[in-house]
Amino acid sequence: MLELAQDHLQFETVETSEPSMLQKILTTRRRETGGDDPLPVSTLQPRLAQPAEARQVPSAAQVQAIKCFLTKCWSLEISTKEYAYLKGTVLFNPGKGKENDCNHH
Template identity: 45%
Template sequence: MAFSSHSALQRKCHCEKDKMNQGSILYHILNRKRHQHLPTCSCKHESKEKVALGSPYVACKAASEVLLKTVNFIKNLPSFRGLLQPDQLLLLENCWAALFVLGLAQEGVDFEVIEPSRTSILKEILTNREGKGSDEKTITEPSAAEVQKVKSFLTNCWSIDISTKEYVYLKGIVLFSPDVSGLHSPQYILCLQQEAERALTEYTHSVHLRDTSRFNQILLALTSLKSINTPVITQLFFRPLIGNVEMNALLMEMLYTS
């Protein structure tokens, strides 16, 4: 599914396009080679500009469907259900945004952004929802540079043409992250992650015998997910729908409601 509007990113920042072709730099990072600085944007004032969804109602509806599929994927994994509930919650809270972005890529959901000034109607609806309170949180749009990271990741995934099975294994690698602080069973979760990595390796090598670089391309795409911030995903796709409701509370309700 795809939807579009006039893109503030494409209209204002031409040098952002150069950031999409940085596989070699990520490859060095992945292989622990010497650090290299990413090319800087000459229009920093533009990349820091705030942006919002160009078609918020359509975009948020699509995002909600992807989030529902993401949570259903998690709750239907026997290996996840076998974890202690505190570990389940920690993994969900720390990994949901990356899994959601993978879901956007898998479902082919594209989006465009515009300057916030053009979303005054939406802002008025949100700020007047259930009346204004003194403790109401301010809805802050993400920067163009942060949103560009999401769009670049999606473009990268689509250029690789990742298959359904590969997405499943990638989601397993992302979900079972032993580095999440506070886990009761980090070693077991590490084993689950390694199992997903092994399955991805075997599948990729068996299906794409002649494409020796494919596995590295997929890993590079996965590495770029780390630069996407969870608050950016929340503010861009879900704050217009849930208002001041805490995202973690919503996720927990979705996870444990049959």
């Protein structure tokens, strides 16, 4: 996050559609039974080698929190040296600071 803030990365979000729970069940069942039915297009797309929980799309609230954090960093006009100190702090204290949000000053 600090790297994104330091590089002044601006991003936009777009909505994506996830396969329905029924489609996931049918796709899994076809693979297990070796059925000859054609697979839905979504199963033909390449899968990432990451665990499912690592591929989850952030919620609107999480995206808003990220944008708020970036905006706060930019407003502070943090220097390159200060970003280096902050990154070191996060690296050596990874569990600290998780309770912060945009409303705290």
